[in-house]
Amino acid sequence: MSFHDAIPVVLAALVFDALIGDPDGIWRRWPHPVVWIGRLISALDARWNDERTTTAMRRMTGVAALATIVLITGMTAFLIDRLARLAPPPFDTLALGLIASIFIAQKSLYQHVARVSAAFRDGGLPAARRAVSMIVGRNPDALDESGVSRAAIESCAENFSDGVVAPVFWLALFGLPGLVIYKAVNTADSMIGHRSARHLMFGWASARCDDALNWIPARLSGVLVAIGGAISGGRLLEPIRTMFRDARLHRSPNAGWPEAAMAASLGVALGGPRQYPGYRVDDPFLNGEGRAVDSADIDRALRILVGACIAEFGVYAGIFVLLR
Template structure:
């Protein structure tokens, strides 16, 4: 199985760039999400509704979901490779493809860009609501654009570079391991009344598994900024200054680079679940953010992804072959 990891990852990456996530295909992340929802319901019924009880329930959720997302794909790959190496390679390539989000992130964020270009602010609000967790009903055109650029920046790490790293380490199993944790964090890792205890374990584990990938993503993005002619020196300056301007230890890493490279200001206060959260800004307010910055952010996304694949491939060949 190990000899096929690099070819499978590279094939999966190319499939993601070319095909993305077809709407007709049931996505494994939906299956993971359904499992999380079902387990949460059962665990909340079984464990006491105390701080300790909810934390224990959240820990059991993490154990169950991560175990399932490692054992099931691992078992399927074992059987496929036993059947024939080609069968294993095809299955592992598809697993890697489905756990990457490069093209889908561009596709969904560019829908926001297209609505803004058409001066359809309400349509842009609806489009951006599909890719961000904040409340979007009252967002201005500037707020919509900022939200889209931020999600491209953050998900360059979460949706592309981090999965690639774990794929290089453990193939399709590594991809599912990472995506299980990341999906749990996106569903239960909130600090609101409902999840502040239940989601603690998932949120902490997500911070841990993203710690190295987020920082690697930031420097890959700096390289992409330099190659693509953006303000790479400002990207480094803003990264060093603002990379901690977020409640998460990882989220501001790529956002800071993106803000510096584009010469705009990101983050700041935002509404979530009807409540205003005060957040520090990232970057200098040199100019007003514009719809064209969404296109530029996607250019950075693709450049960062290609650089990461090249670096990971060279490291894999140097270490494993």
């Protein structure tokens, strides 16, 4: 699929996702495609990640596993793309947009973060801790109001990058195969790309590939968050300056960009020390001069998220107009 053909699919996918999201009724009956990808990754991990072999061999089998994941998911997406394009215009574009929307997380991200805000209002801190535990890995029992709010906002910013901006970016460049391959690599990173004893070597290729695929989208997402903040009544240049200054402070080469932009847009400090089950992370703050986060900032972050999604749609709509 050419770039010219992919842009209408991008616009359709963004609209479908904003309107439909991930309907629970459907995915309770049939496994979500990402679940199937996860099952493939788990099977390869169980069969090929032999802890009795050398570290070099485990790294090599991890590379082979990633190549297998990319090949299977890419070929499947290519075949689906070819089948969808058998429909006459504009139904081919609409069909591909609907399929692509399954892998984009605008509405579901908004809903998950909004549940934390609603939990604060309806059930106080204990309910908010339960809600935030659904979207972050840190220990919720160790979080006060500011900690829960900070976790929810950081998840909002980071997942805007890898759940919205990056999938759409690769969809625009390489069509449905590009989108699905990105989601497969991103899922592999989340499952086997961490630094545990079992996955340090086997998941090395998945983690490095995910970093590479997110490099441009993460920086683009930071700019979109800054624009979303400006749409919500904030300043534009200050978040961009903070992003370029503080993004490098994050341990991830990519997550710091949208998080730093979100921190400056809200005027708060994000990042910093975090407690996970069994260990603690002592990271510096992003926008360290900002105030402490409170629960009201979650709703403000959600407004910025909406503005950033509108800005992203506007970028691709502008490209569509220029290509006509």
